[in-house]
Amino acid sequence: MFYFAPSQVRSDRKESPVHSQLSQAAHISNMKFIILAAVFAVAAANSYKAAEYAPKYEAPKYEEVTYAPQPYSFGYDVQDKESYTDFDHSEKADGKVTSGSYRVALPDGRTQIVSYKADENGYTADVKFEGEAQYPEYKEAGYKAAAYPAPAYKAPAYPAPAYKAPAYPKY
Numbered sequence: 001m002f003y004f005a006p007s008q009v010r011s012d013r014k015e016s017p018v019h020s021q022l023s024q025a026a027h028i029s030n031m032k033f034i035i036l037a038a039v040f041a042v043a044a045a046n047s048y049k050a051a052e053y054a055p056k057y058e059a060p061k062y063e064e065v066t067y068a069p070q071p072y073s074f075g076y077d078v079q080d081k082e083s084y085t086d087f088d089h090s091e092k093a094d095g096k097v098t099s100g101s102y103r104v105a106l107p108d109g110r111t112q113i114v115s116y117k118a119d120e121n122g123y124t125a126d127v128k129f130e131g132e133a134q135y136p137e138y139k140e141a142g143y144k145a146a147a148y149p150a151p152a153y154k155a156p157a158y159p160a161p162a163y164k165a166p167a168y169p170k171y
Contacts, residue, residue: 069095096120108133 075090084105091100101115110133116125 069093071095108135 071092071094073090073092075088077088079086086105087103089100089102091098093099097117097119099115099117101113103111103113105111106129110129110131113128113130114125115128116123118124
């Protein structure tokens with residue numbers, strides 16, 4: 001907050017010497033107040049202390065739940081003649097050893113058969129192919145692009161442009 005004493009404000013009237021002394025005293029009083037307020041603010045800032053306690057939050061304890069391996073068995077078969085999809089898969093497990101097989105019809109006409117086993121020694125797979133790969137010979141397309149007749153319209157006839165020379169006035 002700033003206070004302007006009447007002696008600081010420009011005025012066209014003359015002040016009495018008593019009034020001038022009073023305004024200077026008020027100005028000095030205001031300055032003392034401002035300096036005193038600044039000193040208190042600095043002292044208060046230096047004496048501020050953060051809270052001595054810190055909130056204590058314990059992270060939740062995560063315990064991994066493990067279940068004993070359960071025996072299972074499944075199988076499925078897909079045959080769709082329209083999309084040429086043909087495969088099957090079957091698997092069984094007793095808790096220690098997992099074994100199974102799957103069969104897939106490949107695009108080259110063969111069938112891939114994979115039999116696998118997974119146990120404490122790792123994963124082993126036996127891959128076999130049935131049939132012979134067939135790669136048909138490429139044949140050029142047996143069609144010809146259509147022959148279109150020439151367009152049957154006449155080009156528009158426009159008259160040649162005729163420009164007249166500008167007429168300039170003579171001075």
